[in-house]
Amino acid sequence: MSFTGRCIKSWWRSATRIYTQPAVTSGRLVNVGDKSEALFQTRAYSNNCYSTQHASRKLVWNGEEKKLVICIEGNIASGKTTCLEYFSRTSNIEVLTEPISKWRNVRGHNPLGLMYQDPTRWAMTLQTYVQLTMLDRHLSTTSAPVRMMERSIYSAKYIFVENLYRSGKMPEVDFAVLSEWFEWITQNINLPVDLIVYLQSSPQICQQRMRERCREEEKVVPLEYLEAIHQLYEDWLIKKTSFSIPAPVLVIPADQDLKKMLHHYEENREKILAARNV
Numbered sequence: 001m002s003f004t005g006r007c008i009k010s011w012w013r014s015a016t017r018i019y020t021q022p023a024v025t026s027g028r029l030v031n032v033g034d035k036s037e038a039l040f041q042t043r044a045y046s047n048n049c050y051s052t053q054h055a056s057r058k059l060v061w062n063g064e065e066k067k068l069v070i071c072i073e074g075n076i077a078s079g080k081t082t083c084l085e086y087f088s089r090t091s092n093i094e095v096l097t098e099p100i101s102k103w104r105n106v107r108g109h110n111p112l113g114l115m116y117q118d119p120t121r122w123a124m125t126l127q128t129y130v131q132l133t134m135l136d137r138h139l140s141t142t143s144a145p146v147r148m149m150e151r152s153i154y155s156a157k158y159i160f161v162e163n164l165y166r167s168g169k170m171p172e173v174d175f176a177v178l179s180e181w182f183e184w185i186t187q188n189i190n191l192p193v194d195l196i197v198y199l200q201s202s203p204q205i206c207q208q209r210m211r212e213r214c215r216e217e218e219k220v221v222p223l224e225y226l227e228a229i230h231q232l233y234e235d236w237l238i239k240k241t242s243f244s245i246p247a248p249v250l251v252i253p254a255d256q257d258l259k260k261m262l263h264h265y266e267e268n269r270e271k272i273l274a275a276r277n278v
């Protein structure tokens, strides 16, 4: 169901519950009574999509039960979709792939293609839309107790936006605006992740697989781009020297052939599904 659809559906339920939720004593704090809180209350009244956790001052999705959220991370063509496809055959696991069809077609426009053609002009356009659609993925409701997502709002910012900015392809003002959006979202909306599964692959293997997959927009992607993305992932999830990591990390080497990879997934199934014990 779409974001808007869910908002409408939860209207009555939210309207009656919104100020009866018990206070929660955990979570990150922001200033009580600041502008953000005022905005929350206004939003709660006007949309009835969110309610406020009083102590944490974060927006939480109303009525959602606690689910296990696992994000599959890795370079372009490292095998994330294939991994998700494998786990989608397990009952109780719902998989959410990246909304790439949206990135390739928003009302008849192709921001992914435009970005690869002229990043300085279009990177901001694509990454703004990626941020919105990933937020929608994080907030989507599922019936299954385990949700596996392809990437996250975190890697969109820490890997892709960061790479575009560092490589001089994104103007500083675009980076600043996207960073402000990202910080507001992550400081004010509860986006829990329980486990990150990092498919660690060499850029050369990714290039090979990307060429075989033959996605039209990616024909212009050089090896150096995949190397830069790889380095950012390694700094973030292996060396842990760049940005905060929202969950424990399980690393699965991903250069091997498909048969061996499926075997690795099976070997790690227990660890993945007991995400909190990793």
Ligand SMILES: Nc1ncnc2c1ncn2[C@@H]1O[C@H](COP(=O)(O)OP(=O)(O)O)[C@@H](O)[C@H]1O
Pocket: 074, 075, 076, 077, 078, 079, 080, 081, 082, 083, 209, 210, 212, 213, 254, 255, 256, 257, 258, 259, 261
């Ligand atoms: N272990 C593997 N060995 C060889 N080819 C693979 C392997 N895993 C995936 N592929 C192929 O590589 C391409 C990219 O895989 P995909 O799962 O779409 O990657 P991602 O979702 O990370 O971009 C696809 O054509 C897929 O069939």
Ligand SMILES: Nc1ccn([C@H]2C[C@H](O)[C@@H](COP(=O)(O)O)O2)c(=O)n1
Pocket: 074, 075, 076, 077, 078, 080, 098, 100, 112, 127, 130, 155, 156, 157, 160, 161, 218
């Ligand atoms: N924040 C992002 C996320 C993805 N992309 C690009 C990279 C690929 O060309 C494509 C999808 O990635 P894949 O799932 O195949 O690894 O989208 C981006 O530019 N920015």
